Amino acid sequence: MNEGKVIDLSEVESQFREVCCIPDCETPAEWLGRASHSYDGCPYYGYVCTLHKSTAETQWAQDLQYAPDDCLVCGGIISGQVSDNLKWMKL
DSSP: OOTTOOOOOHHHHGGGOOBOSSTTOOOBOOEEEEESOOSSOSSEEEEEOHHHHHHHHHHHHHHGGGOSEEOTTTOOEEOSOHHHHEEEEEO
């Protein structure tokens, strides 16, 4: 058996790391985000770096100024605060 053996996973660990889902950003993802609505799915899940997490929050804050509005994908009503529409999990 493998009792007492140390297994080095550092070489394979990188194969399971996610990168930021924003096109042309190759930064390792630090956050998994869930948006209640997006241009291609409701809800939308995406891995993002810290910079693009901030960008998403800023964009939602700007968009919610015009709320309530209908989602173009599902037809649901988009309203509330940024924290109602975006949820984050630190990786």
